[in-house]
Amino acid sequence: MRIPSGREPTVSNLLCIPHSLLHCQSAERAGPMSSEIPTSRIARTSKLGAFVAGQAARQVGTKASTFGRSEEARARVLERRSLEAADQIVSVLGSMKGAAMKLGQMMSVIDLGIIPESARADFQRKLAVLRDRAPVVSFGQMRAVLEKDLGAGIDVVFAEFDEKPVASASIGQVYRARLHDGRAVAVKVQYPGIGTAVRADLKNMALFLRFSQRFRPGLDMVQLGEEIRTRIEEELDYRREAQTQHEVAGQFRGHPFIVVPDSVLEFCGEHVLVTEFVDGLVFDDIVEQSQEVRDRVGEIAYRFYCGSIFRNHEFPGDPHPGNLLLRPDGKVAFIDFGLFKRMSTESIETELACLRAASEGRAEDLHRLLNGLGVFPEPDLIPADDMLEFVRDAVGWYLIDGVVHATPEMATDVLIDSVDPRSKHFRKLRWQHLPPEHVFTRRAELYTFGLLGQLHAQANWHRIGREWLYDEPPVTELGLEEAAWRNGTA
Structure with a gap:
């Protein structure tokens, strides 16, 4: 590839x-x-x-x-x-x-x-x-946002506050602080005016989507645009993110190798998010570790991001390398729950049925299932075998029953095969209409594979995924540990 x-x-x-x-x-x-x-x-x-x-x-x-x-x-x-x-x-x-x-x-x-x-x-x-290390906004500007949301001065809320950010990303900067009860916390503060900037981007995006209609005539750009707008509007509300992170932290509390830092709800506002502080190796340091360590981190990331889709029916929408840390105890901490998607049981069951059909080479069944989702405005335009080949090119990395060594080049191939006009599938599949809800699962899978490619991680991703694709028992050491935790026998 x-x-x-x-x-x-x-x-x-x-x-x-x-x-x-x-x-x-x-x-x-x-x-x-x-x-x-x-x-x-x-x-x-x-x-x-x-x-x-x-x-x-x-x-x-x-x-x-x-x-x-x-x-x-x-x-x-x-x-x-x-x-x-x-x-x-x-x-x-x-x-x-x-x-x-x-x-x-x-x-x-x-x-x-x-x-x-x-x-x-x-x-x-x-x-x-x-x-996580983008050019920073001065603390003077960020302090005004922080204290307005807190309704009090920094010294009133925090016993200690380091004014130098530990991370700086797309809509906010993160600082390290300590509460008066002694807890070390991460304080994420939105950039001043970022809400206005993002909404301006959304308006520009609407024009882009209308232009893209020429290249993807089968897509409902209005519906897709509304889905994107909803997700990004949610990402701007740190109160929503705080509640989401609190719920996910509860789901993974006590997990053998996954950590989600809890939010401190009483100090969170629309533009300020306070969570437990976690320390560990950032991604650039993880990629310098041994193949064994990278494979382990890769499997954990795959289980957290893709496993959450099909087990929990919800998942973080930004599985990129800046959102995980390898802790000294070997556990992997996951952060950033602003872009978060929840799906209905019916939608997940349909996705699972499609993936099973693709994995087993049942082209006609796959075509029928996708047609039931409304993917094909004109079903006869897309032969079943062509659709099967397209799906296998897009997500074959975890449908193939064999060891796949992920690389950045393979992730690029998957992207091009999935959505690029240069793809061999484009002329026929440009008419498909993938419902926006399912666009986000494909995006999460693509980003996860991109992350695995950066790690150069290798595994039989299919055998791991059969735990949620077919409800089969685990075949890896991590899978056995997680199963014991889920069954309460750890």
């Missing part, structure tokens, strides 16, 4: 971005931002448009400068240009925050097929700062 060399960036690269995604300093040395976050729709469109235009102009210049050079010389120029682009992406998208910055976070995990393979690792490493 390798991207052909020579694939050029096109407008279609932008269209393959999952629809839920939508200073000047080096990515290596991110520091305080020099200006406020642009919040108006015009300002954000202008800034992003100028960036895209600049990139296009540089791409033309790069092609001109490589004309007549040797293959090796052209490769060096393209690599250098890719790494320069990474710095510029961090600068522009990092300063914009919000949905625009989520695009940069996604590109740090899953390549869009536009970066030379030789430069891909360094490109994604530079963009990794957008996951």
